[in-house]
Amino acid sequence: MPTLTYPGVYVQEISSGIRPIEVASTSTAAFVGLAEMGPDEPRRITNWTEFQRYFGGYSADSYLAHSVFQFFNNGGRQCYVLRVTRSDAAIADVSVQNRASTPVPGVTFSAKNKGDWGNYLFLQIEDGSLDPGNEFKISVRRQTERDVIPPNFPNITPLEVFDDLSMDPKAPNYVEKVINRDSAFINAQVL
Numbered sequence: 001m002p003t004l005t006y007p008g009v010y011v012q013e014i015s016s017g018i019r020p021i022e023v024a025s026t027s028t029a030a031f032v033g034l035a036e037m038g039p040d041e042p043r044r045i046t047n048w049t050e051f052q053r054y055f056g057g058y059s060a061d062s063y064l065a066h067s068v069f070q071f072f073n074n075g076g077r078q079c080y081v082l083r084v085t086r087s088d089a090a091i092a093d094v095s096v097q098n099r100a101s102t103p104v105p106g107v108t109f110s111a112k113n114k115g116d117w118g119n120y121l122f123l124q125i126e127d128g129s130l131d132p133g134n135e136f137k138i139s140v141r142r143q144t145e146r147d148v149i150p151p152n153f154p155n156i157t158p159l160e161v162f163d164d165l166s167m168d169p170k171a172p173n174y175v176e177k178v179i180n181r182d183s184a185f186i187n188a189q190v191l
Contacts (some may be wrong), residue, residue, distance in 0.1 A: 038083040107175060
């Protein structure tokens, strides 16, 4: 109890043992919707460019990209995005044969995830830089029309380039290991 020495109002605070609720962040949003491409599990996104890299751009039949763009445009710092797909969505793939004198099935390349977006990928396979006879290079490009190969496809900037790939499963540059680990767009399966 304070010592009262002169007239006035005195306040004495006594701890009740109850602590106030700690402030929790409410700035992390979650978005669920149709996207052009992307993983089938939630992914943390920290800016619009990252969203475009993993989920594509605007889509005529979905407002997911619009919503995420506005979230970041209005000061959002991070969000989680979960892509849903249509029930009839499939993974685009193509199989290529090796270049031996008697061709046999070589590698099946497939899009990383479901959706029509994989049909717009264009793979260019060329000789490797270091050992052209035994290694090869894969350039991944995206074309604007699904079934029309652009006449100037070498001038289209590649999304990814993997050089000096090998078909030897023991090699550190084995095509299946390198592509499946490092590519954001395709998977490879040696047949």
